[in-house]
Amino acid sequence: MKYRTVIMYVEIGCFVCCLCGWILVSSTLPTEYWTFSEVGSIVLTTSNYYSNLWRDCISDTTGVSDCKDYPSMLALPVFLHACRALAVCAVITGFFGGVLTLIGMKCTKIGGTEIINARVTFSGGVTYLVSGFCGMILYSWWANRVISEFVDPNFRAQKFELGAAVFVGWGGSILLICGGTVLTFFSAKEGLKSSSQRKERRPVSYATARTRRTYMPVLSPSRVALMPPLYHAGARSHMSRVTTTRTGPTFSRDTFV
Template sequence: MEIGCFVLCVSGWILVCSTMPTEIWTWSEVGSIVLTTSNYFSNLWKDCISDSTGVSDCKGIPSMLALNWDIHMCRALIIIAIILSFFGSILVLVGMKCTKIGGTEIVNARVTFAGGMNYLIGGMSSMVAFSYYGNKIRAEFQDPSYVAQKFEIGVGVFVGWGGSTLLVVGGLIYSIFAGREGCQSRYDPKIYWFFTHL
């Protein structure tokens, strides 16, 4: 079960990492004539446009100070999720029963629990970022008073939701099962009973 859960969490981490360079977080198609259709798409780092021939031109966001606070928040949450999940992978590798790196079983369980919590917190922070970003796009798209270019949710957000879900599920499984083993007393129950009934 530990190896399967590890594969689940690493897959989620890879999916969340893959959303960073993905250009299509939002997209919009504009065109009055079939031959001159333009596609606008963007992510947290750049805005792009492509024409019907497939040629795309991307422009990085020029100033960090000119960005809205919500883009900064999404960037920070996703970077935090990637870092926490990386350290979660290291902790889980050290604490798994099949690696034999750590000390006793209780110590290994506690290290695995810490790795599971890293996965869980990382998954929750990336889920908040992707959900906020997706909800913002949805709200702007459905708002009749919003007069600027309307975008739709792109593939990057959906991949991020999938990766975040894998991180949360894997982190919960690790935290529950390793937490049970890590909370067991390392003392002999007979001695513990003796001292508590004096």
């Protein structure tokens, strides 16, 4: 199997993995079960309290449930505003990561040349990584807050436990990080390596001519240098072939007599 075919299948697998992770992360935003608490006041009646980034809800065993949005945005703590911002960033960057990866993959043939496709895929992989890290920070921060309040003996308010949405978000974030890492690694080997090879300086060849202000380099005895045509005033241009030979001692004719 050719290397290009292997890379194409790897890109498809990473794209599917990241797409599933982005869907899981996006599905946690409308889910109310970020925190969960069960209070049994009466034997036959049990109240369930659960909440997410946007609202608080309550339900009981009789089937009656009610949800209420947070009354004021400005009155909310900074922690909740930061979690909302991370959630929105995770969804938006995951969407753009999917668009860039879909354009740059080898199987789609939309981006153009192989180098351009590799660089677009690299951008999509980095965007997927940003989405995965935003989601991981969000759910880990939320879980740390809930657990710290639950185990704190001085916390007198109602204590909550981790809901199902946090675990689903962790799974989606892990898929985004794993798929984005593999996608970035293979696309960087092709896209960034070619750009670095272009920056290497190639040896430059120079042509010298025998004039009054230029000098011929010293050549080895076995090398022959072809010179460009020389032009002299009042003379016909011609090609000159210059050969360098070793100079030895000169002998006259009477020496051999």
